[in-house]
Amino acid sequence: MGRIVAGLAVAGLLIAGGCGDDDGGGGASSQATEEFCQGFNRINERFSDINPVTHPDALREALDMLRDLDPPEEIADEYETVLKGFEKLSKIDVTDQDAVNEVRKDLPRAEEAFNTVGDFVEQEC
Numbered sequence: 001m002g003r004i005v006a007g008l009a010v011a012g013l014l015i016a017g018g019c020g021d022d023d024g025g026g027g028a029s030s031q032a033t034e035e036f037c038q039g040f041n042r043i044n045e046r047f048s049d050i051n052p053v054t055h056p057d058a059l060r061e062a063l064d065m066l067r068d069l070d071p072p073e074e075i076a077d078e079y080e081t082v083l084k085g086f087e088k089l090s091k092i093d094v095t096d097q098d099a100v101n102e103v104r105k106d107l108p109r110a111e112e113a114f115n116t117v118g119d120f121v122e123q124e125c
Contacts, residue, residue, distance in 0.1 A: 037125035
């Protein structure tokens with residue numbers, strides 16, 4: 001399994017998952033879930049090997065693409081939190097340790113959302 005969009009690793013939020021097999025994992029079969037997974041997996045494939053420290057524009061591009069996805073209702077709130085985390089990362093110089101540490105202060109509150117989205121992607125996509 002691949003990593004989910006490399007920008008998560010910068011903040012210490014690497015979540016396992018990525019492109020699973022097409023058996024539906026946890027049983028979700030709705031069209032919304034299928035469309036979300038297809039889009040998410042395309043983004044993951046495109047950005048999983050790109051280091052956002054050396055390619056900060058890639059993080060912003062990934063964020064734009066993630067915003068275009070319509071997450072299934074069961075993870076919609078958590079997904080919004082994940083997007084906010086990406087937005088914070090995209091606005092800082094990730095080589096500036098003080099800036100990264102400032103973003104990390106919010107991680108305890110966001111960790112559950114990142115884990116929920118990661119688990120969903122791993123099981124359903």
